Amino acid sequence: MTADENPGGAPAIYVDADACPVKEEVVKVAERHGLIVTFVANGGLRPSRDPMIRNVVVAKGADAADDWIVEHAGANDIVITADIPLASRTVALGCHVLGMTGKPFTPESIGLAVAMRDLKQHLRETGEIKGYNAGFSARDRSAFLGALDQACRRAIRARSP
Numbered sequence: 001m002t003a004d005e006n007p008g009g010a011p012a013i014y015v016d017a018d019a020c021p022v023k024e025e026v027v028k029v030a031e032r033h034g035l036i037v038t039f040v041a042n043g044g045l046r047p048s049r050d051p052m053i054r055n056v057v058v059a060k061g062a063d064a065a066d067d068w069i070v071e072h073a074g075a076n077d078i079v080i081t082a083d084i085p086l087a088s089r090t091v092a093l094g095c096h097v098l099g100m101t102g103k104p105f106t107p108e109s110i111g112l113a114v115a116m117r118d119l120k121q122h123l124r125e126t127g128e129i130k131g132y133n134a135g136f137s138a139r140d141r142s143a144f145l146g147a148l149d150q151a152c153r154r155a156i157r158a159r160s161p
Helices: 023-032 064-071 084-092 108-125 138-159
Strands: 013-016 037-041 053-057 079-081 095-097
Touching: 013 023, 013 064, 023 037, 023 138, 037 064, 053 095, 064 084, 079 084, 084 095, 095 138
Parallel strands: 013 037, 013 079, 037 053, 079 095
Antiparallel strands: none
16 A cells, blocks of 8 residues: 555555455444555455445465455554464564454464464364354454454554654
8 A cells, every 4th residue: 555545654454354254343443543444355345435445356366365465564554364374474564463353463472373273273184173163243243343443543553653
């Protein structure tokens, strides 16, 4: 995103939008803070007339959306993802990174998150556990809203001169 697209150097919000259950919540919080949101996915994004909402459709591929986000996000931008490898890559860029339930990924927590992901993948591959994820609840949605609002405030403060 160029300076022309992001007036005043405000932080931007990037959303790994494939199967993202909190798109409406992201828009709601971004509007409150006057931040641009970019949804990145392999397809299936609904067009928006809102000039603060951008949709980027990337080529089909395992990490195409992740790679696009990493190429465009910068320090103090906000990244929303459930993808642990993407979270790790964007934490390394200095981004504020949140999972879909509002769980923050930080330099202090990302190592454990990566290790747990790898362990669970191994256990699924060996048949020790099934690949089921817990359902997304109203409590998760509420926790996400609060965490995103806090992340926006932190990112805006960090960008202020």
